[in-house]
Every structure is written in C-alpha cells, then in structure tokens.
Amino acid sequence: MQAVMYDRFGDESVLSLREAAVAQPARGEVQVRVRMASLNPIDFKLRSGILRMLGRPKRPAITGKDFAGEISALGAGVQGYKVGQRVFGSVDPLGGRGSCAQFVALSADLIALTPEAVSDEIAASLPVASGTALQSLTDIARLQAGQAILISGASGAVGATAVQLARSIGARITGVCGTANLDYVRSLGAERVIDYKTEDWLRPGQHFDVIFDAAAAASFAQARPLLTTSGFYINTMPRLALYWAALVARATSRQRCVPFLLKTDAALLARLAKLAAERVIVPHIQEIVDLSQVASAQRRMRQGKVHGKVCVRVGA
Numbered sequence: 001m002q003a004v005m006y007d008r009f010g011d012e013s014v015l016s017l018r019e020a021a022v023a024q025p026a027r028g029e030v031q032v033r034v035r036m037a038s039l040n041p042i043d044f045k046l047r048s049g050i051l052r053m054l055g056r057p058k059r060p061a062i063t064g065k066d067f068a069g070e071i072s073a074l075g076a077g078v079q080g081y082k083v084g085q086r087v088f089g090s091v092d093p094l095g096g097r098g099s100c101a102q103f104v105a106l107s108a109d110l111i112a113l114t115p116e117a118v119s120d121e122i123a124a125s126l127p128v129a130s131g132t133a134l135q136s137l138t139d140i141a142r143l144q145a146g147q148a149i150l151i152s153g154a155s156g157a158v159g160a161t162a163v164q165l166a167r168s169i170g171a172r173i174t175g176v177c178g179t180a181n182l183d184y185v186r187s188l189g190a191e192r193v194i195d196y197k198t199e200d201w202l203r204p205g206q207h208f209d210v211i212f213d214a215a216a217a218a219s220f221a222q223a224r225p226l227l228t229t230s231g232f233y234i235n236t237m238p239r240l241a242l243y244w245a246a247l248v249a250r251a252t253s254r255q256r257c258v259p260f261l262l263k264t265d266a267a268l269l270a271r272l273a274k275l276a277a278e279r280v281i282v283p284h285i286q287e288i289v290d291l292s293q294v295a296s297a298q299r300r301m302r303q304g305k306v307h308g309k310v311c312v313r314v315g316a
C-alpha cells in the first residue's frame, strides 16, 4: 500500500510517500480501507520527536491519526462490525501506525460508524480536534447553559468546535483568535471576540466558569484571576508546570487546572458522529490535499497558515 512515512524524527523533509506492507488486523482489530485522512498538530509534533512525555512513535512510522473509510477485514474476535461498513476513527500512533495510508489496522474500540448524512471529509475531521473540544467542555468542565466560557484558539480546529458546542449548550462565549478570523469566530456563535494580536485577552474584565485554552497560550497563574471561585482552566498542551499547578489548585481551592490529554474510544466517536449528523459540529475544512502533498500541508500547519482542517484524499 502507499503510505506517507518517516524513518527518523525531523522536519517535513523526513516524510516520503512510499510502498509499505498492508496493515493486517490482529485479534480485536479491524482493517479499514482509508478514503480520507485529516491532519492535526499532533502529527507534526510526533514526527519532530518533541513529545517525549507522550512517548515517541516506533519507526518506520506512518504519519497521521484521523481517518474515515470502510471496513475491509475483521480480525478474530471482533463483534458488531461487518466488512463494507463506513467507519471513522483515530489510530494510536506510538506503534508506528498512521492514517496517511491506503489501509489502517486498529482496535475496534478506536472506530465508530459514519452516519449516512456525514461525508468522509467531515468524519475524518472529527476525532482529535472535535473529540478534544467535546471531552473538555462536557466531560471535564460540564459546561452548563448560562455559564461564561472563554475559548482561546477559537478559530482553530479544536477551538471552533468548542465554540459550536458551547453555543449548542447555551453558554455565553468569549472567543480569542487573530485579526483575520474575528468575523468567523463571531459567526460560529461567540458573543464577544478578542484579537490576541492587538489586545491582552488575559484582561477582559470579566470572570469565567471555564477557560478553555485551546491555543495553550497562557499559564494557570495567568488565567486564575479570570476564573470564578470554582472555575475550570483547561490547557491542551500538558507540561510539567501544569500538572504541578493542578495539584496546588486542587489542594488549595475549588478551582481546577486541567492539563488535557485526549482519551479516544468508541463511545466518544459515536457522540461525535451524532453531533456531526445533527450539524451541531460542522468542522471547517480549509483544503483537501492528496498523499503526495502531506509534507507541504504539515509545513503550512506548523507555520500557523492553516485555518481549520486539512483533509487528505487517499482512496476513491
């Protein structure tokens, strides 16, 4: 099969499109013929080798986590799925597996059925970005109607879904993004937008029940004065300092500091599928590239030149 792979950590130049053995499903796994993959910042962070806290992928590795396609084979012991069904999901990349390939094999707990009303590009865009927003706002912060939430990175793939979810919950939303995306974030449902390029978003003169720092642009100490007495600060880039701040906050107050790490499973994916079918979540897809363009797309993402999702067309 064709796959976008790397043998060593580094910048985009380590990626090449080449032949690899077709991924075979082990016990409890399914094999999926990939039609569409989507890219996330985690893909180039893993490829560069900087995410030591998470672990480094075994090499040779295939880049990409998220995909949509159809089941092409079932491993022993898999129940509830049939060959030919449309599914989407997210690969665990540490073993060297990835979604920018014609086939993936992965645990049946890392996929869900794609609803008829949801296209492959929308389904492939959901797992990492929308999963992060959904788990943060509903499972961790338990955001309620009428609560105030501040979302940094509100024009990004994670933040835009967070704005859409917060709007559907009935929260009062302040979005933080760059100048070019202010109208976009307002159109998603933010009551107020702050341009981080011209304003200090850590001084909005208001308190928030939830600060969802999807741009990982602040520290807990900076965000804390803006939180209500039992507010949540969720940061999507876990660092040691954040874990320490989380312990101190828990011991000394009712406020919570949460270094976020996504935990994907079939139940989360099924919730995302339903929200996408109901059009509560509508990912913004900026472009669809092919496998030979993955390296250049990752470079543009790393340079902050992409607004929304990049999908990768893999099969017909």
Ligand SMILES: NC(=O)c1ccc[n+]([C@@H]2O[C@H](COP(=O)([O-])OP(=O)(O)OC[C@H]3O[C@@H](n4cnc5c(N)ncnc54)[C@H](OP(=O)(O)O)[C@@H]3O)[C@@H](O)[C@H]2O)c1
Pocket (backbone or CB within 6 Å): 040, 041, 042, 128, 129, 132, 152, 153, 154, 155, 156, 157, 158, 159, 176, 177, 178, 179, 180, 181, 196, 214, 215, 216, 217, 236, 237, 238, 260, 261, 262, 304, 306, 307, 308
């Ligand atoms: N821990 C986890 O499990 C997990 C899961 C998913 C994602 N993440 C991380 O979450 C982050 C966001 O992911 P994404 O896919 O949404 O990325 P993205 O699409 O590239 O979005 C980045 C966003 O950050 C905004 N931004 C940049 N600098 C900022 C600043 N100083 N203050 C406020 N906003 C700023 C950008 O605004 P403009 O473009 O408008 O300038 C854009 O909205 C990435 O670091 C990713 O690795 C972590």
